[in-house]
Amino acid sequence: MVAISYPDIVKAPKALLHDHLDGGLRPATVVELADAVGHELPERDPQRLGQWFVAAADSGSLERYLETFAHTVAVMQTEAGLHRVARECALDLAADGVVYAEVRYAPEQHLERGLSLEQVVEAVRAGFEDGAAEAAAQGRQIRIGTLLTAMRHAARSQEIAELAVRYRDSGVVGFDIAGAEAGFPPTRHLDAFEYLQRENAHFTIHAGEAFGLPSIWQAIQWCGADRLGHGVRIVDDITGHVPSAGSTTPTGGSASAPPGGPVLGRLAAYVRDKRIPLELCPSSNVQTGAAPSIAEHPIGLLHDLRFRVTVNTDNRLMSGTSMSRELTLLTEAFGWGWSELQWLTINAMKSAFIPYDERLAIINETIKPAYAKLIA
Numbered sequence: 226m227v228a229i230s231y232p233d234i235v236k237a238p239k240a241l242l243h244d245h246l247d248g249g250l251r252p253a254t255v256v257e258l259a260d261a262v263g264h265e266l267p268e269r270d271p272q273r274l275g276q277w278f279v280a281a282a283d284s285g286s287l288e289r290y291l292e293t294f295a296h297t298v299a300v301m302q303t304e305a306g307l308h309r310v311a312r313e314c315a316l317d318l319a320a321d322g323v324v325y326a327e328v329r330y331a332p333e334q335h336l337e338r339g340l341s342l343e344q345v346v347e348a349v350r351a352g353f354e355d356g357a358a359e360a361a362a363q364g365r366q367i368r369i370g371t372l373l374t375a376m377r378h379a380a381r382s383q384e385i386a387e388l389a390v391r392y393r394d395s396g397v398v399g400f401d402i403a404g405a406e407a408g409f410p411p412t413r414h415l416d417a418f419e420y421l422q423r424e425n426a427h428f429t430i431h432a433g434e435a436f437g438l439p440s441i442w443q444a445i446q447w448c449g450a451d452r453l454g455h456g457v458r459i460v461d462d463i464t465g466h467v468p469s470a471g472s473t474t475p476t477g478g479s480a481s482a483p484p485g486g487p488v489l490g491r492l493a494a495y496v497r498d499k500r501i502p503l504e505l506c507p508s509s510n511v512q513t514g515a516a517p518s519i520a521e522h523p524i525g526l527l528h529d530l531r532f533r534v535t536v537n538t539d540n541r542l543m544s545g546t547s548m549s550r551e552l553t554l555l556t557e558a559f560g561w562g563w564s565e566l567q568w569l570t571i572n573a574m575k576s577a578f579i580p581y582d583e584r585l586a587i588i589n590e591t592i593k594p595a596y597a598k599l600i601a
């Protein structure tokens with residue numbers, strides 16, 4: 226089989242469900258906005274600053290990875306700064322061939338210079354609209370929905386959930402919680418999740434990244450998450466496969482797969498049976514230590530077992546990555562071709578938080594025709 230090239234993957238339509246607005250700034254924009262607000266950066270040259278973010282995030286620990294966001298959040302405290310970052314995000318994703326994206330950020334982190342939560346949401350929305358319109362004028366269609374994130378160590382999740390519901394007809398398609406996972410279980414925010422369920426609203430939860438099965442179990446069975454942000458540690462509930470170096474199976478893992486193939490525990494079986502989407506982020510997982518390498522990333526096993534797998538960028542700046550780069554890495558590591566890439570893209574589109582008919586239109590009118598040509 227001829228290997229698929231990166232430029233071809235850029236041209237193929239892609240769907241992205243897990244991308245942080247404050248994790249995807251252009252390094253040059255961070256420098257310019259930092260100058261404008263007087264924020265001190267570890268590097269002033271854009272190229273070196275980009276390398277600094279990747280190196281600093283490459284820490285093996287989610288907590289240290291998250292420390293790098295101090296420099297992006299600091300420059301996203303004005304309407305002009307938020308608008309610029311969102312506009313450039315739309316342009317960059319469209320240039321990478323992303324046709325549908327859900328981009329998330331935590332409004333509560335952008336109030337340091339006096340903005341209200343509403344001003345933050347409106348500035349970001351205007352930036353996405355302007356960026357998507359510019360991309361369309363250049364011949365690149367992109368639809369962007371926003372997820373409002375609440376920080377799991379803080380206590381504003383109810384307020385942010387209400388904000389998400391208030392703006393659900395104005396660009397916001399769902400809700401999320403993020404931040405350090407260990408010590409901050411999803412059930413701390415149960416009121417917010419129960420409120421969202423009563424409002425028929427959609428939400429995902431960062432779970433099963435830095436903490437294992439209990440976090441995934443709570444996210445699904447207590448909180449009612451529609452999707453799992455990462456969820457990669459679900460492999461801890463699958464025995465009888467060759468475990469990746471970073472995972473611990475209930476049986477402690479075995480050096481070689483026993484006859485009969487992998488066995489799913491009850492939680493893993495539930496996640497697969499209910500088609501709960503996993504928002505997997507390969508490069509980010511390697512940087513935080515959730516997976517030992519791309520080649521040993523559980524996505525290979527989860528794909529083979531037909532979980533509802535999606536591929537995502539998480540933080541393009543901190544991982545020096547893009548949607549096309551993540552997919553290229555996977556084609557190289559697992560020998561995947563266009564049919565796997567189509568499967569991943571349709572999985573993501575099926576799992577999106579926009580209405581069913583709109584998802585179907587993107588699948589049938591954009592994704593399937595393009596991949597039919599690529600597969601042929």
Ligand SMILES: O=c1[nH]cnc2c1ncn2[C@H]1C[C@H](O)[C@@H](CO)O1
Pocket residue numbers: 245246247248287291294298329330331334374403404405431434509539540
């Ligand atoms: O992968 C992640 N896990 C947990 N929290 C994360 C991850 N990536 C970004 N965040 C945090 C840092 C950001 O400031 C916040 C909102 O986007 O979400």
Ligand SMILES: [Zn+2]
Pocket residue numbers: 243245403431454539
């Ligand atoms: Zn994330």
